[in-house]
Amino acid sequence: MARHVPPRPDPGDDSAYAALKARIIARTGHHYYIDKDELLIERLRRRFRATAIADCAAYGALLADRSRGEAEWACLEAEITVGETFFFRYAEQFQALRQTILPALIAARSHDRTLRIWSAGCSTGAEPYSLAILVREALGDALPDWRIAILGTDISVEALATARAAEYGRWALRTMPPEERLRYFTRLPPAPGIRREGGYALRPEFRALVRFERGNLLNLIEPKTPPGEGYDLILCRNVLIYFEAETVAAVVRGLGRRLRPDGWLLLGHAEPNPTFSGFLDPVSLPGTVAYRRLADAVQPPAPRPLPPAAEPE
Structure with missing residues (x-):
């Protein structure tokens, strides 16, 4: 049986996605996504649509941009963090x-x-x-x-x-x-x-x-x-x-x-x-x-x- 390969969020090559994923995990510590490509890709796609960016390489360049990068990191971190909570939980x-x-x-x-x-x-x-x-x-x-x-x-x-x-x-x-x-x-x-x-x-x-x-x-x-x-x-x-x-x-x-x-x-x-x-x-x-x-x-x-x-x- 062929190994299932999750769809990439862009037409770019796999190396651009792998590099972007590694940067995200290194910055946030969210090792949770190491084996959850489909979930991470879904959330990346939302940011791609919001920023009118087509591929991982271009999105990586946006994150590295001195004037716009930190603001986009904040948006991405909010996207990939599960924020469900309620009062007096547990x-x-x-x-x-x-x-x-x-x-x-x-x-x-x-x-x-x-x-x-x-x-x-x-x-x-x-x-x-x-x-x-x-x-x-x-x-x-x-x-x-x-x-x-x-x-x-x-x-x-x-x-x-x-x-x-x-x-x-x-x-x-x-x-x-x-x-x-x-x-x-x-x-x-x-x-x-x-x-x-x-x-x-x-x-x-x-x-x-x-x-x-x-x-x-x-x-x-x-x-x-x-x-x-x-x-x-x-x-x-x-x-x-x-x-x-x-x-x-x-x-x-x-x-x-x-x-x-x-x-x-x-x-x-x-x-x-x-x-x-x-x-x-x-x-x-x-x-x-x-x-x-x-x-x-x-x-x-x-x-x-x-x-x-x-x-x-």
Whole structure:
């Protein structure tokens, strides 16, 4: 039986496509596409149509152009990154945050009243905004006495623009009971696109706790990059699936270096790896596993749990 050869996105030769694919993987780290030519080609075709370019060689030249290349890279990165997300995704981890992790951090930080949280690979912002909702509810009336910094980073400029707008369709809020939607959001009138049936704008008091920056997780691998001030909590979920195993280990090691001594790291359910135990301490929590810095790992105190979340619809 003849080997199936996926269709190329242009009439150019295979070497131009191979070179373009290699550049994309090297820049983004998305090893996910190494054996998914048909998917990558489909997404490249969209950019070819948008830029009126006919082949891979010409598109490669556009990416290398000093005046237009970076803008096109931003469009391409948005195209090849799967940005599907929703509020309070992975209920088990948010239950662990509500019952164990945030109460422990609040108790540990009660002397300086600061919390630094990083949502790495935040896509359109549902994850860091979900954290803002939890933090605000956990602190209650004490919130004005605290300095809260929640950072969301992503490689996609398009996703970050959506995150900063903080406006979402019903699908992004699908696990929220109606009363919670009204508590955290205001209704928006119908509009084209995701708001055909109306949408939801996050209330300002939650938006104010979060800021967004463009960031590439591959920068964590750079040995010369100083860790900077540590984070109390880092979430990096559903991003590592794009990377090859060696890159995953290097990125997670970099995330661990950016934790404060008693900080916490949460990964996606499919992303934990036994090799992480060489530099992180896994902590079993109901329904999930969290990580602490190995040398400084301590058992969390027995904090008072936060009120339970309402059941999803």
